[in-house]
Amino acid sequence: MKIQVEIFTVNKRFPLTISRGTTAKTNNVLVKISQDGIEGWGESSPVKVGDRHQSTEVIHESLQQIKPQLEKFHPLQRQEIEQVLITTNLPSSAWAAFDVALYDWLGKKVGLPLWKIWGLDCKKIVPTSVTIGINSPEGAKSRTRDWLEFTNIKVLKVKLGNPEGVEADRKMLTAVKDEAPNLDLYVDANGGWNLTNACEMCNWLANLGVKYVEQPLAQGEEHKLAELRKHSPLPIFVDESCFNSRDIPKLANSVDGINIKLMKSGGLTEAMRMVYTARAYGLQVMFGCYSDSTLANTAAAQLAPLADYLDLDSHLNLIDDPFEGASIQEGRILPNNLPGLGVQHSASRA
Known part of the structure; x- marks a missing residue:
């Protein structure tokens, strides 16, 4: 098969601030594989979690280096391809782009969307949350109004863990709830609290009707999650603390759920392993994203x-998304009936 790797830039309509910083644009990587007149696409976006920093440059270079080893295979030789990816220690985000491209190729080869190949029921898809980044109370209200005007959203995920402290978190969350009293609220602290603050905030947030708290403690403090869970009336999800299925067993007794992201897991293959591993431990599952375009989402x-x-909202905040694919209907991200991913270049729209 032939492999092409190229970098593209996406710009956010509204910069996103979390506890670790602000992002206004990203350089992502597009992978295309070609075989038998069929082209499969995959996307990689940068990942920066603790010491696991996968920059655009690192991702692009790693894919370029591994191309000669992979081009000798047919896209259907997945087991052999996976062994090569394991032995070369390919960064997870780069792996995700290639893995997704293989699935896109397969779906196009057989003429079916992936969800149909896997026998899934799209009626079970729940509404996606859309994100309110760390901001002033008035800024958070304004961003909430932006989302309400943009689409028929059902759920807001509010980023807390403000470097200014939990009082700033409280004021912002209260402002968002005042602006959108009828929407469900999720909270993601991105590791911005210590154990004391996390216990305090989880109880306070529960009284406001928040549904769950994600990554309340920083990566590296997983040993404190069991103690937090004892004192939290809210379900605790982890994101930065859980990259792949191998991380789940050691977290299973300390949390209620995991956030699966393709760039962390290494693509759809490992994402499915994570789903079934999590279910075996009685955990709930969430799918999230980084600065991904419509392709990855x-x-x-x-x-x-x-x-x-x-x-799965990152693509909704882009002003120059080069792709179109899944649509948003009544707050739900729904894949279409086109083969493979069902993704096309925006410029090719009829």
């Missing part, structure tokens, strides 16, 4: 019927 949407919660 449509890939995740193919597995969306398996999720309890969805946070």
Whole structure:
């Protein structure tokens, strides 16, 4: 098969601030594989979690280096391809792009969307949350209004863990709830609290009707999660603390759910392993995203019927998304009936 790797830039309509910083644009990587007149696409976006920093440059270079080893295979030789990816220690985000491209090729080869190949029921897809980044109370209200005007949203995920402290978190969350009293609220602290603050905030947030708290403690403090769970009336999800299925067993007794992201897991293959591993431990499952375009989020949407919660909104905040694929209907991200991912270049729209 032939492999092409190229970088493209996406710009956010509204910069996103979390506890670790602000992002206004990203350089993502597009992977195309070609065989038998069929082209499969996959996307990689940068990942920066603790010491696991996968920059655009690292991702692009790693894919270029591994191309000669992979081009000798046919896209159907997945087991052999996976062994090469394991032995070369390919970064997870780069692996995700290639893995998704293989699935896109397969779907196009057989003429079916992936969700149909896997026998999934799109009626089970829950509404996706859309994100309110760390901001002033008035800024958070304004961003909430922006989302309400943009689409028929059902759920807001509010980023807390403000460097200014939990009082700033309280004021912002209260402002969002005042602006959208009828929407469900999720909270993601991105590791911005210590144990004391996390216990305090989880109880306070529960009284406001928040549904769950994601990554309340920083990566590296997983040993404190069991103690937090004892004192939290809210379900605790982990994101930065859980990259792949191998991380789940050691977290299973300390949390209620995991956030699966293709760029962390290494693609759809490992994402499915994570779903079934989590279920075996009685955990709930969420699918999330980084600064992904429609391409990667449509890939995740193919597995969306398996999720309890969805946070696939990054592409909705782009002003120059080069792709179209899954659509948003009544707050739900729904894959289409086109073969493979069902993703096309925006410029090719009829």
